[in-house]
Amino acid sequence: MKHDIELKVNGDTVTLQVDSRRTLLEVLREQLGLTGTKEMCNKGDCGGCTVTLDGNAVLSCMMLAVEANGKEVVTIEGLAGEGYRLHPLQKAFVERGAIQCGYCSPGFIMSAKALLDKNPHPNGDQIREAISNNICRCTGYVQIIEAIESAALEMGGAK
């Protein structure tokens, strides 16, 4: 069964037709070409496909696209400013060495963004909790946690 849906993706309103069975992840990657959102486990266990839906971190592989109808989705591609001006989280991830193979990074950054949007001054436990759905096999998480702390400071300072 086909459904006409309307999404706001990274600020743009898009209307498209999706099959009942398509996940939000499949639609983002295959229909909209937004391949920054990654498929790792495809079963909700790894956080690689994390995007924000109306501001909350969700697993796009565990969500039917049809159920995202009318909602606002932000993916990793929606963070940077004009001319690839890095979001403070992206900048901190780069500078702190928090990205190695980089495959899990978009998911981590989106989880962290959902956290900082709600809680601009998180402590270490809150940061670890916010990325508890995200699996990284390269970094051992230390530099990721440092990067989120550093971005929070920078974003807090800008206010």
Added chain:
Amino acid sequence: MTYYRRVPEFDYLAPKSIGEVFSLLGRYKGDATLFAGGTIALHQMKERIGARPYVIGLKGVSGLDALAVGKDGVLTVGAMVLLQRIADSAEVQGGWPLLATVCRLLGTPQIRNMGTIGGNVAIRFSTAETLPALIALRAQVRIAAAGGETVVPVENLYREMKSDNLLTEFLLPALPKGVRMGYRKFAVREHFDYATVGAAVVLDMDDGKTCKDITIGLGGVTLPTMRAKGAEEIMKGRTVTDDIIAKAAEAAAEGGHMGSDVMFSAGYKSKVLKTMVERAIKEAVSD
């Protein structure tokens, strides 16, 4: 043998009311499945477990997302209320902090942002968090059927709920003043894994010494053994000591039936359950 990446084909149906849900269930009989938060259902569909040609989405059904305290002091939690919303609710934190706690400790932020309390309970997947707490809080649950609805204690849900029923809301009575609560769960990765076993305790004490009343909900055990009545009896009317807590915990672990899983044997889980019950009671005592 094949490893599938795709969700199998189905038609997604989006009823707006509980009545429409039942008319769809009636029309498609066994060919339709209910779909709440989706985190568990989609997982199973991708593995070709219980896949049906029709999926009835509940997100747009009105009347399933209440989170409010009535004049009688009863907290109503609609089945489609997101776990994170319960964890964040000031009213729940104030009056039923145990429920807020288990929702906060369940899964991950993403799971809590997507998963509903009704789905969590109804699909009986991660029963070690919400269900033990609801039992300990003596919650009632409203079950809708094609012909009407019934309200039953949540601990009897496993007997009362039929496959074509819809769990619509939980009703949590106001708690006596000064009541104490405790919750402990065991999971290998505490902030990621669903609890292997868990224990939720609601305790009412006289003069801080005697156990006036107690309810203990167990997680990770079979549904009929989730309420640790034997352990409750050991505690009731007795002066609360480390010794009596240990005895109650032992009784709870003996009464809770469980099987082995991929990671742990039933024997190990039973030992850990005893530890969790003991710690949850102690946490309640010092609450």
Added chain:
Amino acid sequence: MSGESLIGKDIPRIDSTDKALGRAKYTTDMVLPGMLYAKVVRSPYPHAKILSIDTSAAERLPGVKAVVTGIKDTPRGAVFGIIPHTTDHVLLPYEKVRYVGEEVAAVAAISEDIAEEAVDLIKVEYEQLPYVLHAEDAVKEGAPLVHDHRKGNLAARYLVDEGNIEEALKNSDYVWEKTFTCDVASHGLPEPFTVIASYEPSGKFNLWLQTQCPFQTRQGLGNTLKVAPSDIRIHSLAMGGAHGGRSDTPPGAFIACLLSRKAGRPVQVKMTREEVEDCMRDKAAKVWNIKVGFKKDGTITGRDIRIFLECGAYASSAIVELWVPLLIDEVLWRAPNYRYLADLIYTNKTISSMMRTRAHVGPMSMDVCFDQVSEVLGIDPIELRLKNAVLPNEVVPSKSVVTSTGLSESIVMAADKSGLREKKGNMGPNRGIGIGSGNMQSMFYMGFRSGSTSFIKFNDDGSCTVFTGNCDLGQGNQTMFLQIASEEIGIEMKDIKLCYGDTELCYQDPGNYSMSATVVSANAVKKAAQDAKRHLLEIAGDILDVSADEVEMRGKEFFVKRRIGKGRGVKIGEVCRTAFKRGKPIFGFGDYRARIDYSDFGIDIKEPYNEKTYGQKVTAYSFGTTTVELEVDPGTGRIKVERIVAVNDCGTVLNPLLVKGNMQGHINFMLGQGLMERNVWDPKTGRKLTSTFRTYKVPTANETPDIDIHFLGIPDPDGPYGAKEGSLGFGCGLHGAISNAIHDATGVWVYDVPITPDKMLQLLEENRKK
């Protein structure tokens, strides 16, 4: 060199901006015009004969463009293995399947939905055979044979026997013996295995896939497809994790090539997470029996090591599992008499292969040994280690020379920085501290394939491009190559581009195999950069009318040394354009081969592979020591690691930011395999039950302890600027440290990893009964 040196500076990875933006292209992100989507039919049985395959219904399904089966499409006699002795893996089998999930047939269709529908229409008839899942059962009399001609399921054996171990143990004052075991571990790779193969009308194949070793993958594909390796071009993209698990030639790549050739269109094979776990590669389970003889004064007289390793269904690349534990054990602790006998045992399970942490049970055994023996002999455990630690320029039993080591220094520093002596025994109930040392090889001798050749071409604007056959798994190799080229040439990293891991454009390179990138590939880049710089100075000298050695580069300009600050300089772009005009563009060529002639150490073996497999296989060994502080929950057995001090002897630290990150990652890997990650197979079906991140419990951010990192900075004579492998060796003793810390906390000794909560609780209960 002008300006400040880049060596030792914190430099962010050059590829991380694209990755942070979500712009980096991984194989899973690629779509080619006309690309077909493939799905593989896999064996549901751990051991069975393939009797017949009926593909007719699948072929009739609209949208299906090609179907392949081993019976029809696998070239006969084309068997994969990384060395001749263990070429036993038919990548799409036609006679027998040997583990659940092994490839049997595959379909390519115009959509993945159709491909998934089509595979369900393929009917395979099997004759089930008895199977064996564990090495201890596989060696028993009458056990099912995984390969009919391998009696006792013995895939391969490796022996090093030096001195007289029997005599040495007999004459020792004290002999310590224990058996250690470890489970099969998984890589848990983030990016699902994906390959796109495009067969061209010319008869060549283009491939995009995740591989750590493009040239080795190409070689294996050439052998199995029976085409010239140079007719296969491997392209490297960003890669979502490897950790050893993408070192060889995967069946998926072979199948994609067969399908693409048949369909005449590009074909993508993309696996699921569970498919990768069940059907790709694992790390072997081990049984490690060790006897160590001591003199009263604590000197080791000899070691006798007997190990069994679970090979899985094929020894094709599992063979490395036999050697690496030796490379670790023999260079850590001195042993004048030494026997190492290792058997690789076939089982009906996922294939064992390379993994970054593969040898941990060996170093663990020795660190437990030192702590236990120190009590028997009344010698301080740190002194006991220092007495036996291998020193620089020592020759080890297999006749390799340890050209640099800071093992002793790392032990002293780790003990000091962690406060080990004060804390041990004094951390309170259920809390403890332990120490463990490890090491790792930087490169491994593989004949002509162990060398790397790099070149640099200069552009007419004064920028340049470095070409290397190596690739980047995320460790930061790209950054390292540019950092070194910049350091040598004297132009900024931003003016240097990189072409990597493309088998058509680059020369042979060992790839990320046995940690060879730093010592082998980076040394080749360094030499290429030096060569290019020489050419630049020559042309600049010509223009300035002086000889090359009178020229100095400052910024992007060349000056006559004695006239710096006075006369005019010549800009690098002009130098490059002049070189073009003369028909001799600026170019640098660099080749690095490991030294194998160690006759100056009295070693006369010039070929590391003689019949006794002795000789210098490794150019540089990294070392290091870790301490672990932990708490054991007596009610659940769960272990919480609180603090780790890590001292790394990785030679000169090229880029501390990146090395630290790699070290933290390695600690995470070791903690997971040490405490939580357990693989389970269903004895009734032979199927792996732990194929998801839910069931295979890799650590999350919440299991991360505080990590305090220190470097020794002792330069290695062969590594670039004195650098060695920096990510793994330091931490290979972590399981020994955990075991010793558990003993300090509870009085219980642990000999088996992973030390999951249930095992720990059982040990605690047994101890209480005593």
